[in-house]
Amino acid sequence: MFSRRSLLAGATALGGTSLLPSLAHAKGIVTAATYPGSWEEAYRTVVAPALKKAHDIDLELQPLYAVDQIAKVRAARGAPPFDAFVLDPGPRITGIDGGLFEKFDGKKISNASKLPAGMIDEWGICVGAQVVGIGYNPKKLPKPKGWKDLLSDPWVSRLGITGFQTTFGTVSLIEIAKAFGGSETNVEPAFVELKKVLPKIAAVGNPAAMAGLLQQGQCDITYTNIQTVAILKSRGVDIEFVKPDSGAVAFFTTMHIAKGAADAENAYKYFDTVVSKAVGDALVQPPHNFIPVNKEVVLPPSLPMTNLDEMSTYVRHDWSKINPLRAAWIEKFNKEMAK
Amino acid sequence: MNKLAEWQLTLPLALAFAAIFLAPLLMLVGVSFFNDDKITEPGFAQWAKFYGDPFSYKVIGDTMLLGVKTVCATILVGYPLALVYLDAPQRLQKVLIFIIVMPLLLSVVVRTFAWIVVLGREGVVNQLLLSLGIISEPLRLLQTELGLVISLTQIEMPLMLLPLISVMSRLDPNLRDASAALGASRWRTLFTVIVPLSMPGLVAGCLLVFASSTTAFISQTVIGGVRLIYLPLLIWQQSLVVFNWPFAAVVSISLLVSVLTVVSALSWLGRRSGGYVHG
Numbered sequence: 001m002f003s004r005r006s007l008l009a010g011a012t013a014l015g016g017t018s019l020l021p022s023l024a025h026a027k028g029i030v031t032a033a034t035y036p037g038s039w040e041e042a043y044r045t046v047v048a049p050a051l052k053k054a055h056d057i058d059l060e061l062q063p064l065y066a067v068d069q070i071a072k073v074r075a076a077r078g079a080p081p082f083d084a085f086v087l088d089p090g091p092r093i094t095g096i097d098g099g100l101f102e103k104f105d106g107k108k109i110s111n112a113s114k115l116p117a118g119m120i121d122e123w124g125i126c127v128g129a130q131v132v133g134i135g136y137n138p139k140k141l142p143k144p145k146g147w148k149d150l151l152s153d154p155w156v157s158r159l160g161i162t163g164f165q166t167t168f169g170t171v172s173l174i175e176i177a178k179a180f181g182g183s184e185t186n187v188e189p190a191f192v193e194l195k196k197v198l199p200k201i202a203a204v205g206n207p208a209a210m211a212g213l214l215q216q217g218q219c220d221i222t223y224t225n226i227q228t229v230a231i232l233k234s235r236g237v238d239i240e241f242v243k244p245d246s247g248a249v250a251f252f253t254t255m256h257i258a259k260g261a262a263d264a265e266n267a268y269k270y271f272d273t274v275v276s277k278a279v280g281d282a283l284v285q286p287p288h289n290f291i292p293v294n295k296e297v298v299l300p301p302s303l304p305m306t307n308l309d310e311m312s313t314y315v316r317h318d319w320s321k322i323n324p325l326r327a328a329w330i331e332k333f334n335k336e337m338a339k
Numbered sequence: 340m341n342k343l344a345e346w347q348l349t350l351p352l353a354l355a356f357a358a359i360f361l362a363p364l365l366m367l368v369g370v371s372f373f374n375d376d377k378i379t380e381p382g383f384a385q386w387a388k389f390y391g392d393p394f395s396y397k398v399i400g401d402t403m404l405l406g407v408k409t410v411c412a413t414i415l416v417g418y419p420l421a422l423v424y425l426d427a428p429q430r431l432q433k434v435l436i437f438i439i440v441m442p443l444l445l446s447v448v449v450r451t452f453a454w455i456v457v458l459g460r461e462g463v464v465n466q467l468l469l470s471l472g473i474i475s476e477p478l479r480l481l482q483t484e485l486g487l488v489i490s491l492t493q494i495e496m497p498l499m500l501l502p503l504i505s506v507m508s509r510l511d512p513n514l515r516d517a518s519a520a521l522g523a524s525r526w527r528t529l530f531t532v533i534v535p536l537s538m539p540g541l542v543a544g545c546l547l548v549f550a551s552s553t554t555a556f557i558s559q560t561v562i563g564g565v566r567l568i569y570l571p572l573l574i575w576q577q578s579l580v581v582f583n584w585p586f587a588a589v590v591s592i593s594l595l596v597s598v599l600t601v602v603s604a605l606s607w608l609g610r611r612s613g614g615y616v617h618g
Binding site: 065067068070071074094162163164165202203204205206208209212213216217218326327330334335337338339 | 455
């Protein structure tokens with residue numbers, strides 16, 4: 001069977017696009033990007049049936065990392081391959097700067113009143129939060145107190161680190177820098193301290209490989225998000241999440257409508273479903289362990305907060321300041337860490 | 340069929356090739372000549388940045404060296420295996436060819452992640468060596484160049500063996516008998532008869548393994564980690580994380596040219612050896 005996207009792509013190539021908008025809207029479909037892995041699985045099993053039930057809309061998911069979504073829509077130049085983005089704060093700023101989003105109309109979200117203030121802005125809607133801290137194996141290591149511990153014995157010789165290419169990696173390295181006198185825009189102290197202990201560090205890995213490296217005991221401690229810890233735990237890996245003494249880091253995951261989206265109205269219904277209480281109640285449970293934004297969702301004890309208001313005490317970062325510096329940080333990380 | 344009609348038959352493929360390979364390649368070259376990541380200001384800044392940085396030469400060198408090491412390792416392991424295949428009875432040959440092709444039936448991602456299990460600190464190799472008392476502390480195999488070359492050798496092995504076996508199985512068995520009858524030892528027969536005659540297959544295998552291992556982004560980053568930096572990692576970072584497409588284009592072209600240079604040298608060697616064999 002041809003999907004709507006492949007049909008659209010084929011028709012575009014044949015110059016028949018003018019005939020298609022009515023066809024595309026008739027079916028009640030929304031094409032949404034989602035993160036590969038746990039997000040894709042959760043959205044396929046929970047959100048898709050809920051959207052179909054509530055609005056008779058089929059959800060077509062495209063598993064793509066945030067950076068891949070931005071790259072694809074940039075390359076597509078006005079004919080996006082999906083209607084809805086799901087992004088972390090860094091790529092969200094890149095998307096806004098690149099003019100990749102349609103303006104967002106918060107009035108179309110019926111669940112808006114159930115979200116904390118500031119969850120909807122002119123560019124999109126927050127659909128979940130991520131909390132970053134330290135994941136460690138309690139059978140192999142004592143409990144670390146904070147970011148500084150990562151670079152000292154006994155933790156450093158079992159430490160796995162990743163670079164600035166992911167959101168969780170970037171915020172963790174910023175927090176390490178802060179622990180040694182740096183700031184959100186000055187990560188130099190992190191480089192200095194990492195360089196000192198580099199030969200001892202167990203693994204400097206690709207973010208996609210970190211779960212495997214932890215599972216195989218290549219490293220026993222790393223910075224990570226609470227969801228990864230929950231998933232690994234559910235698979236029998238000895239791992240616990242620790243909120244560092246300076247506070248865990250929180251950032252929000254947002255959704256946006258791609259500029260030139262074919263099914264913008266359906267995308268609003270999709271967002272509304274994602275932030276609904278029913279979907280939140282399901283996604284907050286294992287094995288998904290998502291942190292919801294709907295205030296009516298009861299948080300289970302497995303999450304590090306008892307209510308969403310507590311999130312305001314978590315460490316947050318200004319990605320409009322981080323984004324312009326990130327390229328240089330990545331380059332420096334390559335050079336400093338290279339063998 | 341006249342000559343013109345034969346030429347016309349190649350048109351669909353040539354057009355497809357132009358559309359899906361040549362045009363993007365030209366675009367890639369075009370994009371590299373822009374100074375800014377928004378692709379608005381033409382210039383040579385990205386070329387100057389890449390080739391003005393000594394680190395780039397180290398990365399190019401390391402990438403090419405990884406290819407060379409993988410090629411050498413696949414020859415060392417693959418050539419004896421091809422000789423075993425050559426001498427094996429037909430039924431065993433079928434089994435061998437199945438074993439050789441089997442890795443190709445698995446996704447490279449699965450093969451790569453399997454190597455984490457094999458080479459990890461608590462992996463199969465370390466567990467075995469520890470239990471035999473050969474080592475007292477686990478060896479560091481993952482995230483080292485040695486570990487990467489070992490895994491790439493297995494991952495790329497079919498690309499070496501298939502052309503090698505295809506050429507070697509066409510060798511006339513009488514040549515070996517003739518060599519033996521003229522008094523040559525088995526080693527002498529190997530180096531003066533079999534190896535020269537199998538050279539076209541060997542060169543084709545080297546070419547495929549080299550091109551594939553230097554561009555094996557997943558294996559390089561997952562098994563090698565990010566302390567071993569090769570050109571594909573730089574391309575990925577610049578195109579998908581930093582969104583500096585002009586710089587990513589410069590690195591891509593550099594990778595393409597570096598690989599093509601070695602591949603061309605190998606092809607030239609292949610043509611020479613082909614001439615030697617047949618002429």
